[in-house]
Structure formats: structure tokens, C-alpha cells
Amino acid sequence: xxxxxxxxxxxxxxxxxxxxxxxxxxxxxxxxxxxxxxxxxxxxxxxxxxxxxxxxxxxxxxxxxxxxxxxxxxxxxxxxxxxxxxxxxxxxxxxxxxxxxxxxxxxxxxxxxxxxxxxxxxxxxxxxxxxxxxxxxxxxxxxxxxxxxxxxxxxxxxxxxxxxxxxxxxxxxxxxxxxxxxxxxxxxxxxxxxxxxxxxxxxxxxxxxxxxxxxxxxxxxxxxxxxxxxxxxxxxxxxxxxxxxxxxxxxxxxxxxxxxxxxxxxxxxxxxxxxxxxxxxxxxxxxxxxxxxxxxxxxxxxxxxxxxxxxxxxxxxxxxxxxxxxxxxxxxxxxxxxxxxxxxxxxxxxxxxxxxxxxxxxxxxxxxxxxxxxxxxxxxxxxxxxxxxxxxxxxxxxxxxxxxxxxxxxxxxxxxxxxxxxxxxxxxxxxxxxxxxxxxxxxxxxxxxxxxxxxxxxxxxxxxxxxxxxxxxxxxxxxxxxxxxxxxxxxxxxxxxxxxxxxxxxxxxxxxxxxxxxxxxxxxxxxxxxxxxxxxxxxxxxxxxxxxxxxxxxxxxxxxxxxxxxxxxxxxxxxxxxxxxxxxxxxxxxxxxxxxxxxxxxxxxxxxxxxxxxxxxxxxxxxxxxxxxxxxxxxxxxxxxxxxxxxxxxxxxxxxxxxxxxxxxxxxxxxxxxxxxxxxxxxxxxxxxxxxxxxxxxxxxxxxxxxxxxx
Amino acid sequence: xxxxxxxxxxxxxxxxxxxxxxxxxxxxxxxxxxxxxxxxxxxxxxxxxxxxxxxxxxxxxxxxxxxxxxxxxxxxxxxxxxxxxxxxxxxxxxxxxxxxxx
Numbered sequence: 073x074x075x076x077x078x079x080x081x082x083x084x085x086x087x088x089x090x091x092x093x094x095x096x097x098x099x100x101x102x103x104x105x106x107x108x109x110x111x112x113x114x115x116x117x118x119x120x121x122x123x124x125x126x127x128x129x130x131x132x133x134x135x136x137x138x139x140x141x142x143x144x145x146x147x148x149x150x151x152x153x154x155x156x157x158x159x160x161x162x163x164x165x166x167x168x169x170x171x172x173x174x175x176x177x178x179x180x181x182x183x184x185x186x187x188x189x190x191x192x193x194x195x196x197x198x199x200x201x202x203x204x205x206x207x208x209x210x211x212x213x214x215x216x217x218x219x220x221x222x223x224x225x226x227x228x229x230x231x232x233x234x235x236x237x238x239x240x241x242x243x244x245x246x247x248x249x250x251x252x253x254x255x256x257x258x259x260x261x262x263x264x265x266x267x268x269x270x271x272x273x274x275x276x277x278x279x280x281x282x283x284x285x286x287x288x289x290x291x292x293x294x295x296x297x298x299x300x301x302x303x304x305x306x307x308x309x310x311x312x313x314x315x316x317x318x319x320x321x322x323x324x325x326x327x328x329x330x331x332x333x334x335x336x337x338x339x340x341x342x343x344x345x346x347x348x349x350x351x352x353x354x355x356x357x358x359x360x361x362x363x364x365x366x367x368x369x370x371x372x373x374x375x376x377x378x379x380x381x382x383x384x385x386x387x388x389x390x391x392x393x394x395x396x397x398x399x400x401x402x403x404x405x406x407x408x409x410x411x412x413x414x415x416x417x418x419x420x421x422x423x424x425x426x427x428x429x430x431x432x433x434x435x436x437x438x439x440x441x442x443x444x445x446x447x448x449x450x451x452x453x454x455x456x457x458x459x460x461x462x463x464x465x466x467x468x469x470x471x472x473x474x475x476x477x478x479x480x481x482x483x484x485x486x487x488x489x490x491x492x493x494x495x496x497x498x499x500x501x502x503x504x505x506x507x508x509x510x511x512x513x514x515x516x517x518x519x520x521x522x523x524x525x526x527x528x529x530x531x532x533x534x535x536x537x538x539x540x541x542x543x544x545x546x547x548x549x550x551x552x553x554x555x556x557x558x559x560x561x562x563x564x565x566x567x568x569x570x571x572x573x574x575x576x577x578x579x580x581x582x583x584x585x586x587x588x589x590x591x592x593x594x595x596x597x598x599x600x601x602x603x604x605x606x607x608x609x610x611x612x613x614x615x616x617x618x619x620x621x622x623x624x625x626x627x628x629x630x631x632x633x634x635x636x637x638x639x640x641x642x643x644x645x646x647x648x649x650x651x652x653x654x655x656x657x658x659x660x661x662x663x664x665x666x667x668x669x670x671x672x673x674x675x676x677x678x679x680x681x682x683x684x685x686x687x688x689x690x691x692x693x694x695x696x697x698x699x700x701x702x703x704x705x706x707x708x709x710x711x712x713x714x715x716x717x718x719x720x721x722x723x724x725x726x727x728x729x730x731x732x733x734x735x736x737x738x739x740x741x742x743x744x745x746x747x748x749x750x751x752x753x754x755x756x757x758x759x760x761x762x763x764x765x766x767x768x769x770x771x772x773x774x775x776x777x778x779x780x781x782x783x
Numbered sequence: 784x785x786x787x788x789x790x791x792x793x794x795x796x797x798x799x800x801x802x803x804x805x806x807x808x809x810x811x812x813x814x815x816x817x818x819x820x821x822x823x824x825x826x827x828x829x830x831x832x833x834x835x836x837x838x839x840x841x842x843x844x845x846x847x848x849x850x851x852x853x854x855x856x857x858x859x860x861x862x863x864x865x866x867x868x869x870x871x872x873x874x875x876x877x878x879x880x881x882x883x884x885x
Binding site: 756757758759760761764765768 | 802805806814877878880881882883884
């Protein structure tokens with residue numbers, strides 16, 4: 073089949089699955105998950121076929137698979153929508169299809185399929201004792217809809233269709249964070265996530281509108297693969313802060329990324345989003361949706377960097393992007409160090425790693441950003457699924473021992489490597505990939521490429537920040553692995569933890585393979601000065617997306633050694649600090665770091681700051697100003713005034729007109745008729761002879777009258 | 784030849800007898816008979832006027848025949864009503880048949 077046609081069909085099965093599950097099969101759990109997974113499998117199959125054709129096509133960047141249909145007729149022409157598979161969307165499609173499929177399968181085990189429904193479980197609350205999730209079918213409907221949104225976003229050939237997929241995912245994120253809506257924290261988190269990302273989306277929509285009015289099209293190829301348009305946008309001043317039009321549009325679109333990919337200052341929603349079920353955290357809040365933000369930034373790299381030349385000084389927009397990315401990478405990494413919740417550590421880690429990619433986009437390391445996007449999706453999905461497996465095992469232990477311990481607190485774990493060997497091995501592989509363990513793991517190659525690029529182009533501040541963030545990353549990853557799996561169990565619950573079912577461990581193994589192998593496609597040429605003759609396939613392939621292929625970097629020892637050193641050092645320190653963690657003891661960092669640790673633990677107080685700056689003023693505005701003053705006071709007052717006036721007028725009308733005049737007249741007619749009837753009825757005697765006499769008398773009178781007075 | 788006036792006087796007398804019977808008798812059958820007398824008085828007039836004033840046109844005779852027919856049917860209907868009333872109320876006294884009132 074032609075790849076364009078196949079690409080059209082990729083997002084279709086999940087949306088069909090969504091409707092079939094919602095409308096027809098939601099009573100049957102088995103049927104619902106079979107349909108969802110079957111649909112995802114079909115999408116996966118088509119995605120792989122398209123991917124295979126994409127990587128076997130020569131010069132895909134110049135001749136992408138593209139097809140489009142007219143969509144909305146507008147004043148000046150017609151808005152087309154279509155599909156586009158160029159190298160960037162091909163690799164994105166690859167990791168999205170794999171991670172989504174893995175997570176669909178994982179969800180079956182995670183939601184305890186095959187177990188009895190616990191009669192005490194209520195919809196809207198997590199199962200308490202390992203019974204099947206009460207809203208099992210609904211979960212699969214939601215993730216199917218989500219997969220549709222993500223696949224649409226990836227195969228889309230224009231910004232508007234991308235935005236539609238983007239918003240569908242935003243909706244699914246909202247629905248799935250609040251999947252256990254019985255929990256107050258989940259309800260708060262869902263609203264927080266929705267509103268926070270909305271801030272970025274508004275700016276993004278502005279950027280879309282601006283881009284459309286400036287170029288008259290939203291098609292990627294027509295804007296990003298067109299030197300004239302880019303040069304024109306780069307030359308035209310926008311009138312804001314001396315930026316070019318391209319720079320301003322890029323910045324507005326980038327704000328969409330900031331919201332979706334949880335970059336500082338809109339990062340606050342992602343950690344709270346961990347209230348959702350773990351497969352959701354893995355799929356939406358680690359591997360795909362938050363990656364979509366970075367995908368947008370990478371996709372619009374030509375626009376963001378318009379007016380910039382390889383090796384030249386950064387434009388304003390790029391400086392902003394690089395700053396936010398690098399700052400977020402370090403900022404989130406420090407917070408992750410002080411978190412106790414196994415999922416929250418990973419959430420902050422996700423923010424930090426996304427910051428890495430954003431920083432890479434900002435300094436012009438296009439291929440490195442895309443590379444890290446792919447490898448991160450695999451190993452972070454793996455880590456989240458691993459943490460879900462750990463939590464599952466811990467919850468089993470908690471239930472068995474009837475102890476009241478938090479199943480997500482790492483300080484309650486320990487020694488799980490013997491209980492959960494598969495989870496341990498795969499989680500460790502993911503963790504090492506995240507820390508950038510040298511040579512073996514995927515994370516090393518992608519992270520190293522970003523650092524090398526930052527170093528080679530002289531962005532020393534970014535380089536140092538990212539290197540420091542990498543050190544912290546390795547540290548908190550090892551902290552997590554040590555606290556969770558190594559040492560001795562610190563609680564009874566941890567002693568009774570057990571390995572998860574195969575539907576949960578199989579996806580872990582698959583993702584673990586990718587967490588290692590995904591890096592091998594991007595080994596830089598001339599690595600370690602060796603001339604192995606292996607081309608850097610990833611660089612050549614993805615670099616082809618750009619009009620001007622980015623040159624490969626010359627090998628340099630300094631970033632490599634830095635990267636190896638920070639990774640190893642971080643891992644070593646993490647292990648040394650936490651290997652003897654005793655049960656009930658506080659975090660060993662708490663004392664030496666003091667106030668800094670508290671600041672990290674409290675996430676620098678951003679939640680409180682936003683609460684003070686935005687949430688409470690908004691509540692005040694809603695409660696006091698809008699509700700009490702405007703709504704109750706002015707609007708209700710006006711309405712009540714009108715009503716009271718009408719009431720008074722009506723009463724007067726009734727008393728002075730309706731009752732005396734209208735009713736009086738009616739009554740008078742009625743009474744008069746009644747009285748007349750009563751008077752005259754005595755004439756009606758019923759005696760026929762009397763009538764005859766009366767008739768005789770009157771006819772006599774009539775006759776007399778006629779005879780006497782008529783001629 | 785007997786003058787017309789005599790016929791008219793006879794008819795008037797007959798009519799008055801009938802009228803008195805209708806108004807004064809209590810028996811419903813007698814009232815019916817009074818009505819028959821009044822109709823026959825009218826017939827007498829009709830025939831007399833025909834014979835003395837327009838003997839060439841037979842309208843007067845025709846009229847009289849129609850009145851006979853009406854009188855016969857009226858008597859039939861009236862007697863039927865009286866029988867029906869008698870069966871229900873066991874009376875033929877006109878004063879006691881006073882249901883048609885308020």
C-alpha cells in the first residue's frame with residue numbers, strides 16, 4: 073500500500089475503538105481492552121510499515137510522504153489538512169507507536185484484569201485490595217482517544233491539525249489525571265493541569281493566528297522548507313522588543329511548548345498530574361504528550377532559529393528558549409532530589425529532561441534534541457511503568473500486612489530486588505539510561521550529543537548548567553534505585569511485595585531493550601577518535617528534515633569526559649549516600665543541606681507563590697467581586713428591582729382595574745341575568761292551558777290592534 | 784240560497800265551542816276534540832269562501848283537504864302522546880301534566 077494512504081489510516085483505529093467502547097462494549101471488560109489493544113496494534117503495525125518505508129527511502133527530507141485534502145474554504149483560498157511523514161515525524165511515530173502499545177498492554181495488568189471485582193470498590197477510587205478497576209472499560213476508551221490525539225498530531229502536516237491533536241490530548245490528560253475523581257487531590261490536579269496548560273495554549277493559538285496572517289498558510293513544508301518565507305519572516309520586524317516576525321511567532325509557539333512540556337514557569341502541573349493511574353503518567357506525562365511540546369519546538373526549529381547561522385550568536389528567541397530549557401533542567405533536577413514519592417521524583421525528572429531538549433533546541437542542536445526526545449520517551453516510559461509495578465507490589469504488601477504505610481514513599485521500600493527481579497533489572501536499565509551511564513545506554517548518547525553541541529558552539533553557560541543537571545540526575549536516579557531496590561526492606565509491606573503479572577513485566581522488557589538500543593543509531597562518527605566507518609544514521613536521517621543539513625560535530629574529549637564523569641560521579645554518590653538508609657531514618661541530605669533541602673522539598677514554593685499570585689486573587693475575584701458584588705449585588709439587584717416593580721404595578725392594576733371594572737362588569741351581567749331568570753320563571757307553569765290562554769289574549773290584542781289602527 | 788254570513792256565523796260559533804273545550808276541559812282527550820272542532824270550523828270557512836267568492840278556483844277545497852289530513856295525523860300523534868303519558872303517570876288530566884316548567 074502506498075505510504076501516504078497508510079499514514080492517513082494510522083490514527084483511525086484508536087478513535088474507532090474509543091467510540092465502540094464508549095457506545096457498545098463498555099459493559100464487557102475483556103471485549104473493551106481487546107478492542108483498544110487491537111486498535112493500537114493495528115495503528116502500531118501501520119506505523120511500523122510507514123516507518124520502514126520512510127527509513128528505506130533515499131532523501132526522505134526532500135521527498136516526504138505527503139498528501140492533503142481541502143478542508144476549510146477561507147476568504148483567500150482553502151485551508152488544507154493532510155499527512156506528512158518526514159524524518160522527524162517518522163522517528164516520532166516510531167517511539168509513539170511503541171510506547172503507546174507497551175502502555176496499553178501494561179494497563180491490562182495494572183488495572184488487575186482477571187481479578188474479582190471487590191464489592192467495596194467504588195468507581196472513582198483506586199481499587200483497595202487488588203480487585204479489578206471498577207471503571208476498567210472507561211480507562212481503555214480514554215487512552216484510545218488519547219492515542220488518536222497523539223497519532224494525529226504526529227502525522228499532521230500543518231499546525232492547525234497539530235493543535236487539534238494537541239487539545240484532544242489536553243482533554244484526555246484532564247480526564248485521566250482525574251480518573252480517580254473520588255480523590256480530592258486528583259480533582260485538584262486535573263483542574264490545575266488543564267488550566268496551567270491552557271495558559272500556554274492561548275499563546276500558542278496567538279502564534280498560530282499570527283503565523284497564518286503573516287504567511288497565509290499553516291503547512292509545515294510551505295513555511296519551514298521554504299527559504300523565501302523564512303527569510304521574509306526573519307527580516308520583517310514584529311515591533312515587539314526588536315524581535316523579527318519569525319522570532320515572535322516562534323516565541324508564541326514556544327509558550328505552547330512551555331505549557332505542554334511543563335517547562336518553568338508553567339511546570340507546576342506535571343508533578344500533581346501523578347495523581348492519575350501510573351500508565352497515564354507513563355504515557356501522557358512522560359513519553360508522548362509532554363514530548364509533543366518538544367516535538368513542536370523541534371518541528372518549528374527553522375522558525376525559531378530564523379536569522380541564525382550555524383555557529384553564529386543566538387537570536388533573542390533562541391536565547392529565551394535556551395535559558396528556559398537549561399534553567400528548567402537544573403531547577404527540576406534539584407527538586408527531584410528531595411522528593412520521597414517514587415512517581416514525583418520521576419515527574420520532576422521528566423521536567424528536567426524536557427528542559428534538556430528545549431535547551432538543545434535553543435542552542436541550535438536540532439538533531440540532538442530530537443535524539444534525546446526519542447531515547448527519553450523510551451526510558452522514561454520504562455521508569456514510570458517500573459515505578460507502577462513497584463507501587464503495585466508495595467500495595468500488595470500493604471494490603472497483606474494491614475500496615476498503614478504510603479505505598480509510594482521510597483523510604484518505605486528497600487530490598488525489592490529480590491521480590492521483583494524483572495522490575496528491578498528493567499528499572500535499573502531505565503535509571504542508568506536516564507543518568508547517562510556511559511557507552512551502554514541510550515541516554516548517554518543523546519545527552520552527550522547535547523553537551524557536545526553546547527560545548528562545540530561555545531555556549532558555556534548552557535553547557536555547565538546541563539552538566540550540573542546531569543550530575544544531579546544521576547544522583548537522584550541512583551538515590552531512587554538504592555532506596556527502592558537495594559539494601560534491606562524497611563517496612564513489613566516491602567517484605568511482602570511481589571512481582572507483577574506478565575502483562576506488566578513484558579512491556580517493561582520491551583521498553584528496556586529500546587532504552588539501551590535506541591542510542592546505538594546515533595553514535596557520532598569518529599567517536600573516541602576511532603574511524604570505525606559506522607555512519608551516524610540518526611544524524612543523517614533526521615538532519616534531512618531541515619532545509620540546510622546540520623553539519624556533524626567534530627569529536628571532542630572535553631564534553632565526553634564531562635558527561636562520563638558527571639554520570640559516574642552522580643551514580644556513585646547516590647549509592648554511597650543512601651546504601652545504608654535505615655528504616656524510619658530521615659533523608660541523610662536533610663541535615664547537611666538544611667534550608668536548601670527544605671526549599672527543594674517544598675519545590676521552591678512555586679505552588680504557594682502561584683496560589684498567592686493567581687489562585688487566591690482569582691478566587692477572590694470569583695467569590696467576592698464577581699459573585700457577591702456583581703452577580704448578587706448588581707445583576708440580581710437589578711432583576712429583583714424589576715421584579716418588585718412589576719409586582720407592585722401588577723397588584724395596583726389588579727386592585728384598581730381588574731377587580732372593580734372587569735370583574736364588576738362580568739358579575740353584574742351574570743347577576744342581572746340570574747335575577748331576571750328567577751323573576752320570570754314563575755311564568756313558566758308547565759300548564760298547557762294557561763299558555764293557550766296567554767296566547768289567546770295576546771293574539772286577541774294583536775288582532776284588535778291591527779283591526780283598530782291599520783287601514 | 785243561504786247567505787255567506789250564516790256560514791261564517793256557524794263557523795265562528797263552532798270555533799268558539801272548540802276553543803272553550805280546549806281551554807276549559809281538564810281531560811286531554813277532550814282538549815284534543817276541541818282542537819278538532821276548531822279545525823273543522825276553519826274548514827267550514829274555507830269551503831264557504833270558495834263556494835261564494837272564487838268558485839272557479841279549487842284552492843279552497845284543496846286547502847280543506849290538507850287540513851283534514853293534518854287533523855287526522857295530529858289526532859293520531861296527540862292520542863299516542865296521551866296514551867304514553869297515561870301509561871307513565873296514570874292520568875290524562877292536563878293540569879297534572881305540568882313537567883314542562885322550571
